[in-house]
Amino acid sequence: MSIASPAHPDVAPAIPARASRWRADLLVTGIALVLAVWVTSGLWIDPNGRAIKVNSSDQALFEWLLSYGARAITHGENPFFTHLIGFPDGANLAVNTSITVYAVLFAPLTFLVGAPATFLVILTLNLVATAYAWFWLLSRHLVSAKLAAATGALFIAFAPSMVSHANAHLNWTAGWLVPIVVWRVLRLRDGRWLRDGAILGVLVAVAFSIAAEGLFFIALACLVFLGVWSLSKATRAEARAALPGVLRGLGVTAVVGFALLAYPIWMHFLGPQRFHGTGFDARVHSEDIAGYFAFPQRSLAGIAGLDTRLAPNETEENSFFGLPLVLLTIAAFWYLWRVAAPGRRATLRALGVTALVFAVLSWGPAVKIFKNYTDFPLPYALLNPLPVFNAALPQRLALVVTPIVGLLLALLVDARPRGRVWLAAFAVALVPILPVNLLTVAREPIPTFITSGNWTSVVPAGGVMATVPFTLDTVPDGQRWQAYAWTHGQGEFSLASGFYLGPGGPDGRGRIGPVPRYTDGMLYEVAQSGVVPPIGPAEQAQARADVAYWRVDALVLADRIHGSKWPVQHDALLTATRALFGPGERVDDVWVWRMSPHQR
Template identity: 35%
Template sequence: MDVQAPESLDATNEEAPATPVRTGRARRLAWDLFAVVGYVAAAFGVTAGLWRDVHGTMLAALGGSDNALFEWFLAHAAHSVTAWENPLFAYSMNTPDGVNMMANTSVLGLGIPLTPVTLAFGPLVTFKILLVFAMAGTAWGWYFVLSRHLVTSRLAALVAGAFCGFAPGMISQSIGSHLQIATQILVPFIVWRVLRLREEGRAVRNGLILGLLITYQVFIGEEILLLTALTCGVVTLTYIAMRPRAALAVWRPFLGGLGVAAGVAFALLAYPLWFQFLGPMKYHGLPFEPERYYADLASFTAYARESWFGSDATAKGLAANVTEENTFYGWPMVILVPLAVAFLWRRRLAARLTGVAIVVFFILSLGSEVIINGHDSGLNGPWALLKRIPPFDLTMSTRLSLVLIPLVGVVLALLGDRLWGPRPLAPAVEPTEAELAGKHAAPVPTAAPVRTPWRPSDLVVRVVGTLAVVVAVAPAAPTDLSIIKPQPLPAFFTSGTWKDYLPEGTTVMPAPVPYSGAMDGARWVANTRMGFATPGGYFIIPTPDGEGAQFSSTPRPLSILLRQVNRSGKVPAITEADRRSAIEDLRYWNAGLIVLAPERTNAAPLQAALTELFGPPEQVQDVVLWRTAKLTGGA
């Protein structure tokens, strides 16, 4: 037999289950395996459309632009490994300036370990694998921590983990290809290790582990690390307010371990963070106004587009776009959570801490002005003050609502533990002051525990509570993600023919020059193992004056002209001045080839515009191209 106890996440509460629950190792491993298989199966079910044609489908949100961007991120990570180049900077896009990858959401912590997969199957397959991992891994991480350290019911942990990995907000971020947001597998372990800092005599070990987790999370997503830190801060302050004596008893090991964690993280992250904030192509601020992204109060009771009870109609006008539907829980969940917190308030300290945090982040997510169903209520939120303070000035208030997902998951775990867990064993002795202060992982009774008797009302509570959980969770469950079929990758690139046409040391200019609305050129780069560089792209770089930030490269006359043709399908009058400036742009980009894929949208007017500028093209395999040597005066 094996002894498994809910550990220190709730051990400071005298009314929490205080006696270890004896479970067989085989049974515990069976639950763990079931959780892995179940979560992975669910993730494959949600992404089923992407796997029907592995190389020919991508996520539909925003026209697939972010999907293509993350293909390039993953290809860059693999290239940096095989070419032994600095992964913190990329030269393959935005030529001649390049891109600071530490200052972008490049998910190096995911892309570098999967380099063999990217090299073998391409970055699009790697992206899809990571999307499954993001959902299933996040769910399993929460299941593991909750089942080991908070609740005794494996079923409760299983349901809570599923919610944490597949909640509407997580699915919304997955739809947007935001791997840096959707991949939260380290978050529950970071939270757990923060709580373990209370242990006496283990400051170095606990701090070292936490520091390593923080470091790795930076290379997955800094924004999620910030949200995790804010949550831990709110919970810690609430704990101090509720249990000042217990907090006072553990402040030394806690701060000691925190200091060790900060030292480890600083030592490991000093150069990457210097590179991010002071290195080449650094930027200041954001290329958009963060205040535009807030949580509409009415969205909390609505259902997201990609949920069972959701549709375009239920979510219309309640979020900036489909990738930021972070707060769509539905009325049943909005009613269940506060009732569950109230029901558990006296029994579990974790419920009290979580309930306070839910209120705090709910209010903060509303932004500076409270908007209800798209209309200004006239009420100001506390964000109006916080938005002026770093790092809140660079934070979208709607992203703070993502904190609510694991907090609601914890409430579901605690409620499920009460509903589906074994009858609590009453300890034969009261916990000591040291145990209440968190100096032990869990109070251990010195005499045989006594099982509390069943009452008829217990069955009623279990049945009603279970139905309430089902009614609250099921409607918000995800449907399969919307997909599109992108333009096929030209054989000119996939076969390697481009190598015979591109002069050494020059770049390829895709038509149109890559930007957020036309990322096919970025996919060409990503799927040729970064064999060449291109101008343009979709990322965050500094403005020309270096004082701000912008998406994509500063438009030049040729890129502006081709972007207009791509959007309108019409060719403007081409003047001699246009031809001269176009030649100058080719020289600036050191372009050796101009390449157009005839299958893309508005290819005909694009070809017509380029022909007027540079003369007739050559047809090579499935592309048309212009060699620029004679145009620019090259060899």
């Protein structure tokens, strides 16, 4: 609330109110920046030399995407398809998380400091921007107290789900998209449907580029929330009056969004190397019901040993609020409902139904509790076969619940309930889930063979290199080498494999990397197990046929190889590759096997 001057009731408070508002903005942004740097501090020590321990593969992929996007705009290449990985078939980046907008906006920084540093800057700014965007929406439109807005915003930005996805997910940590898109959707009822619809269309295109799956969830959440809100008796007339303008605005949004996204959407659904549905099991990648009451690993409770490790992996703790916060959220809803007017109750009802719907859907096609799988069916089983749903992971639907919890906490603080019990409840609920910094690990350096540019003496311009083992999610070094070569102006080489989603999975679904042949499959097994299988003339002939298929100019085995999930067995790889292709030659700090023209 502002206090108007009697002499100039409409003008006098503007400067003090504006100054107070910006002071609050700066304070919240500063707190968010400190928290974001703290969470990512392990990488800031050495952006080029360290990686996120539990997800260094995705970090390498996003670094590659940033460097490829920067290269695409400077070389006039297709940002949604490339033959530089997965050669000769190529990779459809439109069905992957291409983060084109980030790649373009941060291209100067990528060329200046390299993709790893750019990755870290974006990851940190994502957390800060999420906090500020929610604070702006809450403080300007939803609550009156700045403390209430700050509480909700900082919780949402550093909730367990956001900290979990800060393990290298530049798409899911872009939580700032949610309040901006939601705000523009709500603005459609103001009557300026042409302008507001066009703005929303641009935002939809940006969100699709950064996090297409997240945009899908935002649309579903808006549909559920507005549907429930519109059916309430207290808001039915308001909804009916706003409906024509909203529909016109959405029509403009569709036209603008389609104009901007026509090509990437075509590539996504009809382009080469497309697939329909991921190869991930929806039962495995569903949220454990007990996960909503568990504590996350990277939190005060987690490092105290109270985490339960109920997620499929550490990057997917999409709820993990802890029992005290669940109880506080229920109590907040009860208190707010008790003191609310009919119109506010309609909003609370819509929030509650939306949270419940997405919580149940996040449980996947069948009940899973405390890692025990059952055959008891759930509603998601009906959605799983549908297009788009079959390409999403049900457990991530829990991400919609986090902002709703944050909104309820903000509304509760804004209602100023009396008594120390509420303050104690906030402390008990929120202190255990305060974030700690992400675990990081030293990453093997890029070989001198690459950094010196000597690779150009082995692989001709536009040629094909095969790393040993072939580049995949568990051994992503090849794409790091590519990114370095591009951003340092050395030129380009294609990889015979790569870490990306492509066709070839079961039932026409996707898989990671290309369908393996004998040579890359065998070398991968050797890298993991250290066991070299018998290799004779038949295996050598098959290896030569594989090399010819990939049109490989050279195979390269580095002295130090980064394994994102397990240690790479270097000596066994050297033995196996020599048995297939001969002794090889030493160039700087790598072993090289040049392929003669008749072999490729």
